[in-house]
Amino acid sequence: MTSTSPEYDIVVAGGGPAGLAFAWKAAEERSVLLLEENFEIGKPVQCSGLVSPRVLEMSGLSSWHNTIKAVDFVSPAGNRLSLRGEAPKGYVIDRSALDIHLAERAARRNVTMLLGASFTGAARDDGGVDVRYMYRGEEKHVRTTLLIGADGASSTVGRTFGLTKFREIVSCVQTDAVTGGMDEGDAVSLYFGSEVAPGFFAWAIPGGSFTRIGLGTYGGVMPASGYFERLLEKLGAGKRLNITAGPIPVGNRGRLTADGVMIIGDAAGQVKPISGGGIFTGMAAGGIAAGVALSAFERGDFSRRFLSRYESEWKRGVGKELDRAALVRRIFLQMSDEKLDQFFSVLDNSSLKEVMAGGDIDFPTELSPLMLSREPGLWRFSPQLIRALI
Numbered sequence: 001m002t003s004t005s006p007e008y009d010i011v012v013a014g015g016g017p018a019g020l021a022f023a024w025k026a027a028e029e030r031s032v033l034l035l036e037e038n039f040e041i042g043k044p045v046q047c048s049g050l051v052s053p054r055v056l057e058m059s060g061l062s063s064w065h066n067t068i069k070a071v072d073f074v075s076p077a078g079n080r081l082s083l084r085g086e087a088p089k090g091y092v093i094d095r096s097a098l099d100i101h102l103a104e105r106a107a108r109r110n111v112t113m114l115l116g117a118s119f120t121g122a123a124r125d126d127g128g129v130d131v132r133y134m135y136r137g138e139e140k141h142v143r144t145t146l147l148i149g150a151d152g153a154s155s156t157v158g159r160t161f162g163l164t165k166f167r168e169i170v171s172c173v174q175t176d177a178v179t180g181g182m183d184e185g186d187a188v189s190l191y192f193g194s195e196v197a198p199g200f201f202a203w204a205i206p207g208g209s210f211t212r213i214g215l216g217t218y219g220g221v222m223p224a225s226g227y228f229e230r231l232l233e234k235l236g237a238g239k240r241l242n243i244t245a246g247p248i249p250v251g252n253r254g255r256l257t258a259d260g261v262m263i264i265g266d267a268a269g270q271v272k273p274i275s276g277g278g279i280f281t282g283m284a285a286g287g288i289a290a291g292v293a294l295s296a297f298e299r300g301d302f303s304r305r306f307l308s309r310y311e312s313e314w315k316r317g318v319g320k321e322l323d324r325a326a327l328v329r330r331i332f333l334q335m336s337d338e339k340l341d342q343f344f345s346v347l348d349n350s351s352l353k354e355v356m357a358g359g360d361i362d363f364p365t366e367l368s369p370l371m372l373s374r375e376p377g378l379w380r381f382s383p384q385l386i387r388a389l390i
């Protein structure tokens with residue numbers, strides 16, 4: 001293909017929180033085309049919509065289903081560890097409404113959004129990037145200077161440029177159910193154990209008039225859906241309003257940039273390894289990548305070398321927390337059900353509970369040094385990894 005001048009400065013593949021946060025910021029100065037393969041932003045939902053107050057600040061979303069102030073950890077043996085804080089720890093949002101809100105915000109900055117447009121491939125040349133996508137049954141091309149892969153866990157952009165190498169994929173299934181007993185209240189329940197949700201955990205999140213019940217598994221003896229049926233039975237959640245399933249990509253061993261290309265959000269495995277939350281991290285990555293993209297336009301330099309400033313900035317900030325959380329996840333994966341029970345019983349002391357109740361769901365590992373100093377008994381669970389953590 002002969003190189004022609006770019007039709008858009010930037011093409012973003014994927015209209016989830018990461019792509020929309022990127023597009024909104026980049027469109028302050030640059031022309032942006034966003035390709036979204038679905039015909040509707042925000043649908044289908046593959047998310048529990050539990051977010052920190054930070055996500056509301058970053059997005060400007062002003063409504064939510066419920067406010068969360070407490071969390072109950074349920075150990076494999078069924079022992080409950082309850083943590084309660086005064087301030088809201090999280091909000092249960094309508095995830096679809098968040099994406100629509102972010103899309104409206106981006107549209108107001110003149111981002112062009114093409115729905116039903118599926119990115120299929122791209123080739124970089126000296127003049128920029130030739131992007132291919134399917135639209136109304138035909139293959140189309142668009143020229144751009146910079147391509148952003150925000151196309152989720154199955155990222156075609158990541159695969160096209162050999163960037164995505166996920167460490168783990170957690171399989172999730174979830175429903176909104178009317179339970180009667182659990183719908184109200186402000187406490188999320190998290191269930192652990194190889195019989196409940198091997199390699200991850202199960203959750204019950206009160207949404208006010210429904211409960212969002214789901215689980216993730218990694219390396220179980222049956223598919224996530226098998227554990228899910230058991231969980232629903234155990235919780236007596238008969239009346240289901242919907243059912244969703246999706247992957248959570250945890251960690252990326254690959255790079256985040258190539259010449260003329262950056263990947264963000266789930267496409268880059270930028271998910272919190274302990275909880276699987278990826279809305280805050282995806283939006284944060286989108287903001288950082290957009291800042292570097294705008295500097296690249298100022299400098300006229302779209303080389304991987306220049307764009308890797310995004311990787312460095314990411315690794316210094318939120319990425320550092322994700323690396324530390326990945327260590328905690330490794331400790332967790334090494335624990336048998338018996339060890340997990342012991343672990344929860346060590347945590348069940350008032351001094352530690354006070355520390356944990358004050359934690360930040362986006363930066364949970366910040367508590368590790370204080371927790372270890374208050375409870376030296378924690379060291380025995382994995383001395384080597386814990387040493388790396390502090």
Ligand SMILES: Cc1cc2nc3c(=O)[nH]c(=O)nc-3n(C[C@H](O)[C@H](O)[C@H](O)COP(=O)(O)OP(=O)(O)OC[C@H]3O[C@@H](n4cnc5c(N)ncnc54)[C@H](O)[C@@H]3O)c2cc1C
Pocket residue numbers: 013014015016017018019035036037038042046047048049050051117118119120150151152153154155156172173174214244245246247248264265266267271276277278279280282
């Ligand atoms: C069951 C479940 C529950 C979760 N619960 C939470 C939670 O409570 N809190 C939280 O913070 N996180 C949660 N997550 C994680 C969170 O949903 C993701 O981390 C987040 O959506 C990532 O945003 P993103 O923009 O990177 O990707 P996505 O939201 O996946 O958006 C990617 C977009 O790209 C589009 N796309 C894909 N391929 C193409 C293509 N080739 N061309 C064009 N468009 C394409 C997709 O249609 C999609 O719209 C959950 C995940 C699952 C599976």
